[in-house]
Amino acid sequence: MNAASRALERSHVAPNNIGRVKIPGPHLVATYKAGREIYGQGDTVTKYYQVKTGTVRVYRLLEEGRRQIVSFHFAGEVFGVEAGSTHRFFAAAITETTLAVFRQHTVKEHSRELLGFALDGMARAQEHLLVVGRQCAVERMAAFLLDLSHRLGRLRQLRLPMSRQDIADYLGLTIETVSRVMTKLKERSIIALQDTRAIDIMKPGALRSLCQ
Amino acid sequence: MNAASRALERSHVAPNNIGRVKIPGPHLVATYKAGREIYGQGDTVTKYYQVKTGTVRVYRLLEEGRRQIVSFHFAGEVFGVEAGSTHRFFAAAITETTLAVFRQHTVKEHSRELLGFALDGMARAQEHLLVVGRQCAVERMAAFLLDLSHRLGRLRQLRLPMSRQDIADYLGLTIETVSRVMTKLKERSIIALQDTRAIDIMKPGALRSLCQ
DNA sequence: CGGAATCTTGACCAAGTTCAAGCGGTGTGG
């Protein structure tokens, strides 16, 4: 297949095209304490949300205590836009979070702006799928850390808002594996840890070559 | 978490809301032989497509010959709508396929209809992610077969348009594992195989209880 | 009929999970 020979650069989902965009129209601002649920699976869709500060996780609970986190959302990012009339996932604040809340009264008249969010969400889910479907544990962590550093402002120093359990459930791993991979990256001096949540990316190049 | 106690019925992505919809506007009809590429990663996005007959796979090639199939598309389904101006995946015909081809000149004026496709694509990718991230091999196959039977018209008898390799690359497994799981399902009389591509779902209930 | 795909099966192996114990920080109550 000649297609294979084409340049396949890692495509990060355009992080800035809706980044800190101010969405026009009236909205409320709501604050959620860490751990608070924003909406639940089965709830009627009436609003969508833009993170002002904090971090949100969108996830599904499966039987036997399994959980899959579908996406994290940071400042500027939009979530809660869905295909049907009821939410198919749960959303919760990870840290204390403030949200701009928009009414979704007439999806039709907002379709132009919503389209961007939907396409972005689709792209994110697809890239995520790639990582979870075809990469090993180290590659997943590398991809995750790079994505995070991009979305939090291309920083070398990261402060993780989420727990190891959240990371594990996002990457389709166990908490123990996440921990072991962290240790391995630390041993190779690819990252450094101030404490468990404060990560320093020492060798971004090494991370990049790991995940692709 | 009280959220966990809510009814969590398996949410199949609404298969019919854009199913066989006739999209208004001028379009070409194009035919692709089995295996032919429809677009490649990096190509400029100028069109989007609705399958009239046949089956399409959308995928990415990774290093070391790894491949992840992001989605399959059957008659009536739309693909090729993307966030950016270049395609982030490859698309190819699996069997001989005819497509209705729509120009995407002004995304803005089509945003209302495109929104539906984008939301649908997002939902599909998210459900897929769930399967690949948190289910074992048997559960993945079960989910796959059920999804397929829904989308091909809630049939008991399926004719798989794709190879074992395609299924493996869709589910994040190897071809050998797919084969072994098929055999196991056959041994348990949950499915029956006329030939490798013709599947009879004997116990849909058993399949359903397997995948969740 | 022969040759090439495609698929199945088996034996072995490795990555990641499971289970269990220990560490370190934090908060609480005696």
Added chain:
DNA sequence: CCACACCGCTTGAACTTGGTCAAGATTCCG
């Protein structure tokens, strides 16, 4: 102020699932 329990994280050892490698079987065609 210290003791103790709790929580999140790390580490180790045993185990399991699915991957790898290799050999056959089956189908598809020319």
